Amino acid sequence: MSMSAEQNLSAVDNSQNFTALIDPLQTLKDVFGYQSFRKGQEEVINAALSGQDSLVVMATGNGKSLCYQIPALCFSGLTLVISPLISLMKDQVDQLLAYGISADYLNSTQTFEQQQQVQNKAISGELKLLYLSPEKVMTNSFFSFISHCQVSFIAIDEAHCISQWGHDFRPEYTQLGGLKSSFPNAPIMALTATADSTTRQDILQNLRLNAPHLYIGSFDRPNIRYTLVEKFKPMDQLCNFVVAQKGKSGIVYCNSRNKAEKVAEALKKRGVSAAFYHAGMEFAERECVQRDFQRDNVQVVVATIAFGMGINKSNVRFVAHFDLSRSIEAYYQETGRAGRDDLPAEAVLFYEPSDYGWLHKILLEEPETPQRDIKQHKLEAIGEFAESQTCRRLVLLNYFGENRQTPCKNCDICLDPPKKYDGLVDAQKILSTIYRTGQRFGVQYVIGVLRGMNNQKIRDHQHDQLTVYGIGKDKSKEYWQSVIRQLIHLGLITQVMNEVGVQLQLTESARPVLRGEIPLELATPRLSSLATVSAPQRSAVQNYDKDLFARLRFLRKQIADKENIPPYIVFSDLTLQEMSLYLPTSKTEMLQINGVGAIKWERFAQPFMAIIKEHKALTAKS
Numbered sequence: 001m002s003m004s005a006e007q008n009l010s011a012v013d014n015s016q017n018f019t020a021l022i023d024p025l026q027t028l029k030d031v032f033g034y035q036s037f038r039k040g041q042e043e044v045i046n047a048a049l050s051g052q053d054s055l056v057v058m059a060t061g062n063g064k065s066l067c068y069q070i071p072a073l074c075f076s077g078l079t080l081v082i083s084p085l086i087s088l089m090k091d092q093v094d095q096l097l098a099y100g101i102s103a104d105y106l107n108s109t110q111t112f113e114q115q116q117q118v119q120n121k122a123i124s125g126e127l128k129l130l131y132l133s134p135e136k137v138m139t140n141s142f143f144s145f146i147s148h149c150q151v152s153f154i155a156i157d158e159a160h161c162i163s164q165w166g167h168d169f170r171p172e173y174t175q176l177g178g179l180k181s182s183f184p185n186a187p188i189m190a191l192t193a194t195a196d197s198t199t200r201q202d203i204l205q206n207l208r209l210n211a212p213h214l215y216i217g218s219f220d221r222p223n224i225r226y227t228l229v230e231k232f233k234p235m236d237q238l239c240n241f242v243v244a245q246k247g248k249s250g251i252v253y254c255n256s257r258n259k260a261e262k263v264a265e266a267l268k269k270r271g272v273s274a275a276f277y278h279a280g281m282e283f284a285e286r287e288c289v290q291r292d293f294q295r296d297n298v299q300v301v302v303a304t305i306a307f308g309m310g311i312n313k314s315n316v317r318f319v320a321h322f323d324l325s326r327s328i329e330a331y332y333q334e335t336g337r338a339g340r341d342d343l344p345a346e347a348v349l350f351y352e353p354s355d356y357g358w359l360h361k362i363l364l365e366e367p368e369t370p371q372r373d374i375k376q377h378k379l380e381a382i383g384e385f386a387e388s389q390t391c392r393r394l395v396l397l398n399y400f401g402e403n404r405q406t407p408c409k410n411c412d413i414c415l416d417p418p419k420k421y422d423g424l425v426d427a428q429k430i431l432s433t434i435y436r437t438g439q440r441f442g443v444q445y446v447i448g449v450l451r452g453m454n455n456q457k458i459r460d461h462q463h464d465q466l467t468v469y470g471i472g473k474d475k476s477k478e479y480w481q482s483v484i485r486q487l488i489h490l491g492l493i494t495q496v497m498n499e500v501g502v503q504l505q506l507t508e509s510a511r512p513v514l515r516g517e518i519p520l521e522l523a524t525p526r527l528s529s530l531a532t533v534s535a536p537q538r539s540a541v542q543n544y545d546k547d548l549f550a551r552l553r554f555l556r557k558q559i560a561d562k563e564n565i566p567p568y569i570v571f572s573d574l575t576l577q578e579m580s581l582y583l584p585t586s587k588t589e590m591l592q593i594n595g596v597g598a599i600k601w602e603r604f605a606q607p608f609m610a611i612i613k614e615h616k617a618l619t620a621k622s
Contacts, residue, residue, distance in 0.1 A: 045071055159190035
């Protein structure tokens, strides 16, 4: 924060009054339509209402936004919400407006006149919440404007961005440490879904919070099933998986713009409604894709990491990673965009060791700095996650310091444990082939010799004359790929990257295996082209009427299109499932449905009740 900006504000600090005027539980029921708080929400809200600073670490989908939105309605003055993405601001403001809450944002997409209108509303006391970017907060013009407002409360979303240890460090966030001295009487709440213990300490130190209330919620998202799929024919595997989702909403992440475009095109050829999204597109193009996705006009977005932090869409049913993420934090946050409504969702990671090698090579091209060391540590952690034979969820939870030992029963390792076999002979065949070809070649070449492939490169090196040539022709290329990966994971083979490419070389640990001095168990290769194991997933709401739910969803889309808002802002899938189960036909009954508050009752509920009444009448006749 510039010194002049701080000096300008210190003389006219208007954050004196943060008296809570309204009961938070009643606000939850009347405005948002929920009958009770989720775990952790009430204690966080009460801490803010008592004037205490706080750091809130709460998994995506667990109601993090309500932790600051409800205090904002209870305080007498204005709440500032500092958020990193323009799309997130607009999305949350649209949702708040649907609840009848006066909210707005200031960002670079607005004209000068539009920004002046927003500022005038804030100064007059008309607004309850004002969303801003960290860059906007750090300007003299902002302090000149805000000095005319009564600021009661400040929320800093995606607070991990302030820490150099966070996976998405943003230098502009570090200046937010000046907010506490500028607004000494306004409690500050920092919120994030992803922060390990080191990152949390860094956030507290950088924001200079005063005796903060610390809430660390569970990182577990039990409704998400985590699956890792070994890449053999990756494009076919991904397309098969998405087609099997039968029109459900999803996100596919890729590590390059070019790949995102190719994957989107491949999905379109398979009849999937898909669009790509990356930072190389014009702003208007990206906005169009995001809007179509939010409004269920596009089923799947294939994107780089440029997409998603601002996505508040509740009915994303799957997130697929076509490439390895750069950290567990990034992977966790990206997969967390699925199943925000607590209904079953899928997180599928397509993986091969070369994905890790490519990311490592790119990282080594960066200057040697402490920041690169941090990135290296985080990359190694996600690599270990991908290669683990342990319950996926346990790896994630223990990484974040949530110590658990009981397997989750909802990941590929738990649902379909790797079957073991005596792999000594297979390992000896591979290790011998690597040794006899001079330890100078990569995976595909070694497999070619092993399977006796007739190609020019093998003949040029006279490797078709070796005793190992063709000793593995009874097995497929994919089979040998799987075995080689396991030998790499077990430390019998190492991959050496140089200017020629990746070369397979034997480690000292391979010697006793080659000699047959020790036994060796391997996992039976999984060669299915389908992405995920089949396992029953039950909805959070049981036994609801599926036909009625489909009719209510269709009505929701019609209303959303007419109102020019995303369907989930009308009602979430979970709310529609409750309607389809409890069949409310009166105002009293409808207000008991989670997600139906007073404003949404007045604005949207009548047509839904009409369909429910019609459905009940038809059911009674039959």
